[in-house]
Amino acid sequence: MQYEDPSFAATLVAWQKQHGRHDLPWQNTRDAYLVWLSEIMLQQTQVSAVLGYYARFLERFPTLASLAAAPVEDVMAQWAGLGYYTRARNLHKCAQRVVAEYGGAFPSDPALLADLPGIGRSTAAAIAAFSAGRRAAIMDGNVKRVFARVFGIDTYPGERKTEEAMWARAEALAPAEGIEAYTQGLMDMGATLCTRSSPSCQRCPMQPRCVAFATGRTAELPVRKPKKATPEKSAQMLLVVDRGQVLLEQRPATGIWGGLLSLPELAGHTMAADAPDDAAVAAAVQPFGAMESLERLLPLVHVFTHYKLHIHPLLVTLTSRAALAGEERYVWFDAAAIPNAALPAPIKKLLLDLLGERSQARMF
Numbered sequence: 001m002q003y004e005d006p007s008f009a010a011t012l013v014a015w016q017k018q019h020g021r022h023d024l025p026w027q028n029t030r031d032a033y034l035v036w037l038s039e040i041m042l043q044q045t046q047v048s049a050v051l052g053y054y055a056r057f058l059e060r061f062p063t064l065a066s067l068a069a070a071p072v073e074d075v076m077a078q079w080a081g082l083g084y085y086t087r088a089r090n091l092h093k094c095a096q097r098v099v100a101e102y103g104g105a106f107p108s109d110p111a112l113l114a115d116l117p118g119i120g121r122s123t124a125a126a127i128a129a130f131s132a133g134r135r136a137a138i139m140d141g142n143v144k145r146v147f148a149r150v151f152g153i154d155t156y157p158g159e160r161k162t163e164e165a166m167w168a169r170a171e172a173l174a175p176a177e178g179i180e181a182y183t184q185g186l187m188d189m190g191a192t193l194c195t196r197s198s199p200s201c202q203r204c205p206m207q208p209r210c211v212a213f214a215t216g217r218t219a220e221l222p223v224r225k226p227k228k229a230t231p232e233k234s235a236q237m238l239l240v241v242d243r244g245q246v247l248l249e250q251r252p253a254t255g256i257w258g259g260l261l262s263l264p265e266l267a268g269h270t271m272a273a274d275a276p277d278d279a280a281v282a283a284a285v286q287p288f289g290a291m292e293s294l295e296r297l298l299p300l301v302h303v304f305t306h307y308k309l310h311i312h313p314l315l316v317t318l319t320s321r322a323a324l325a326g327e328e329r330y331v332w333f334d335a336a337a338i339p340n341a342a343l344p345a346p347i348k349k350l351l352l353d354l355l356g357e358r359s360q361a362r363m364f
Helices: 006-019 032-041 047-060 064-069 072-079 086-102 110-114 120-132 141-150 160-173 179-193 278-285 335-340 345-358
Strands: 232-242 245-250 289-296 300-303 308-321 330-334
Touching (some): 047 072, 072 086, 120 179, 141 160, 141 179, 232 278, 232 345, 278 289, 278 308, 300 345, 330 335, 335 345
Antiparallel strands (some): 232 245, 300 308
C-alpha cells in the first residue's frame, strides 16, 4: 500500500517510550472498563479537565456492573460539568449492553466495540489497542493534525475524501507490534508537541520528515474548516426561590442538557431576545405560586458547539407556594444541595454565585 512506512511507527514508538506520558491513571492497565471510561471522557475534552472527574466517577462506579445497575440520574450527576452530556447517557447504555450481551466483559474486536453506544471507530480502536493489544488505527483530532503537518495534507480533514485518505494512511502506518506505545505516542505528540498553536517542532521526532515544518506551514496546517457565523439565541430562565429552595425542571432525555436538572424557561432557546413584562412572568410563575417580587439579573453567555446562548435570569420570590400536583418534571430543590446536583455548568455557576451573594440577605 502506498502509505506503508515502518520507520514512522518505529520513530514514534521510540519517542513515546522515552518522552511520552506514562503515569496517567488509566495507563498501565488492561482493564477495558478503565480504558473505555477514560476514552469516552477524553472525547473533545482535555486530560487536565478529565482527571478529577475520572477519579470521582470511579469512586461512585468502581465496576462496569455498578455503572450498569445505577439509575441514569446518578450517572448524569457524576458527569455534570464535564459537558457533551450525550456521552454520559451513551456511557450508561453501553455499560448495560456490555453486561447484557457480553457478560460484563468488553469485546476485543474493534468492530464489535464500534457498534456499542457512544464509542465509534476511533475510540473502539483505542480501547482495543490499550486493553487487548489489537492492531487498530485511531483517527482523532490529534492524529489528523499530526498527519496533516507531517505529510503535508493541504485539504480540510473534515471533507469526506480527505478523511478517507487519512484513515487509509492510519491503517497502513499502524504497526503489527507495539500498538499500545504507537497509539499513545500519536495522542501524546498531538497533545504535547504538535499542538494547534506554537508547536514544539524543535523537540519533535518527526521534524526531519515533516512537510509543514520544511515549508513553513505549521500555522496553516491542518486546513481550517470554512468559518460560518455562530448563531445566537436567547433564553429567559425563571429562578424561582422560596423557603431555602429553588425550583428546578428535569429536562428531556434528548437535546441540549438532556437528562439534567435546569431552570424552567419561558420559551426555550429562541432567536428572539425580547424581555417578558412583569405580567407575563407572573403568569408563567402562577402554576408554582403567587409572585412577590421580580428582579432581572445580569445576563450571562454560554457557548455550545452550534450556537451561543444568552441566558437572562429572572429572579422571582413568592408570597405563597402552589402544590406541584401533576407536574412531575418540576422539583423544589434545597439550596444547600446545589453543589452536588446534576445541573449544567452555567446554571450551577449561576445558582452558586447567587447563593454566595444573597445568603446574607436570606434570599434563599
